[in-house]
Amino acid sequence: MSLHILVAADVEPRHLEAIRATAPGLAVEHTADRARLLALAPTADVIVGWNVPPEVVRRAERLRWIHSTAAGVDQLLFPELLQREVLLTSSSGIHAEPLSEHVLGVLLMLSRRLHIAVRQQLARRWDRRTVLGDELGGKTLGILGLGAIGRAIAERARVFGMRVIGTRRSGAPVPHVEQVFPPDGLDEVLRRSDVLVVVLPLTPATRGLIGARELALLPPGAFLINVGRGAIVQEAALVDALRAGRLAGAALDVFEQEPLPPESPLWDLPQVIITPHVSGTTPRYYDRAIPLFCENLRRFLRGDPLLNVVDRERGY
Numbered sequence: 001m002s003l004h005i006l007v008a009a010d011v012e013p014r015h016l017e018a019i020r021a022t023a024p025g026l027a028v029e030h031t032a033d034r035a036r037l038l039a040l041a042p043t044a045d046v047i048v049g050w051n052v053p054p055e056v057v058r059r060a061e062r063l064r065w066i067h068s069t070a071a072g073v074d075q076l077l078f079p080e081l082l083q084r085e086v087l088l089t090s091s092s093g094i095h096a097e098p099l100s101e102h103v104l105g106v107l108l109m110l111s112r113r114l115h116i117a118v119r120q121q122l123a124r125r126w127d128r129r130t131v132l133g134d135e136l137g138g139k140t141l142g143i144l145g146l147g148a149i150g151r152a153i154a155e156r157a158r159v160f161g162m163r164v165i166g167t168r169r170s171g172a173p174v175p176h177v178e179q180v181f182p183p184d185g186l187d188e189v190l191r192r193s194d195v196l197v198v199v200l201p202l203t204p205a206t207r208g209l210i211g212a213r214e215l216a217l218l219p220p221g222a223f224l225i226n227v228g229r230g231a232i233v234q235e236a237a238l239v240d241a242l243r244a245g246r247l248a249g250a251a252l253d254v255f256e257q258e259p260l261p262p263e264s265p266l267w268d269l270p271q272v273i274i275t276p277h278v279s280g281t282t283p284r285y286y287d288r289a290i291p292l293f294c295e296n297l298r299r300f301l302r303g304d305p306l307l308n309v310v311d312r313e314r315g316y
Ligand code: GLV
Pocket: 069, 070, 071, 072, 073, 095, 280
């Protein structure tokens, strides 16, 4: 089979070598440049990348398969792709370590008020009252989305003595999680969560899922951590809840609009930790993403079913 594989991601030479070694003789081209991606699209049979723009898909007349190096594929489910027979696979499952470490990091920051301490340090201010921290032990962590990442967060939170509950589409039990609810158990999870972590994919069912009503169900003084997708939480309602003090703090890695616009009120709230969509990214990212693609490439060449095939109806 003569295939052209277009790698549209910032990978290292060792990753391209791994792809070439998996499929010797196939043409493997690499670019992270948008203009070059457009130029190479017409001959591509397979595209590997995070953000493959609609124009690239439109031009890629031979395209048979896109493998997303991201776990969430909401940014790929546009009409140009949905109207075609193109296979779509994701990198779901590779983010558990970095994302769970990130969540535990911001969870400890919020609880120990380290985000406030850093601001005080910058102002050379010594004030013990404003940075007296709390303890995680005995608190309830609610995780919306108990996939690979949610489970890794649960395991780590248990080490701090937290009680973990959460939602999962099937409602089936998950290790380290005391009680798993199906999605319609959301209100119950909210009522009990001292800390709410959102790790859901963005789909028609989750867009805007957490609004003013849902935030009001959280216990007073709760924290919210969003590492899923920004549009799952209604940002204006979140700002209101933070300003009113109903929520004690938030750590946000994802936003309705990215980059977060300079005029966003979130920048000015001292009780908010903002990170620029980096919670899953470490130097080891492609060392996990590319072997998964290579395994799928082997399967593709053999005509076997692929791993992580995206259900277009469900959106992940
Ligand atoms: C990043 O946000 C991803 O979905 O992998």
